[in-house]
Amino acid sequence: MDTLENIKQQIADNAVLLYMKGSPNAPQCGFSMRASQAMMACGKRFAYVDILANPDIRAELPKYANWPTFPQLWVKGELVGGCDIIMEMYENGELKTLVEEASAEGDE
Numbered sequence: 001m002d003t004l005e006n007i008k009q010q011i012a013d014n015a016v017l018l019y020m021k022g023s024p025n026a027p028q029c030g031f032s033m034r035a036s037q038a039m040m041a042c043g044k045r046f047a048y049v050d051i052l053a054n055p056d057i058r059a060e061l062p063k064y065a066n067w068p069t070f071p072q073l074w075v076k077g078e079l080v081g082g083c084d085i086i087m088e089m090y091e092n093g094e095l096k097t098l099v100e101e102a103s104a105e106g107d108e
Contacts, residue, residue, distance in 0.1 A: 021052050038087055
């Protein structure tokens with residue numbers, strides 16, 4: 001499977017997916033740390049991909065997403081955004097609602 005197909009499959013298979021540097025419990029950059037903490041604070045499980053361990057995804061995803069930076073949050077196949085957007089949505093309560101709705105649909 002080529003990298004682009006792999007990315008599409010990951011996005012399709014996971015209702016909530018965070019592409020980040022490192023893991024939620026061991027983030028490798030400040031932006032990924034803040035984004036993953038906001039995601040964990042929502043109280044729902046989410047998938048993640050460590051782009052540092054997947055340099056092919058790190059190279060291809062920005063072109064596919066038309067979004068140059070990491071982290072990237074994808075919900076139900078749609079790019080939500082990066083750290084600033086995630087934090088803004090977390091602070092105004094939108095992120096929790098979005099993640100809960102996506103998780104509920106994934107459980108059905």
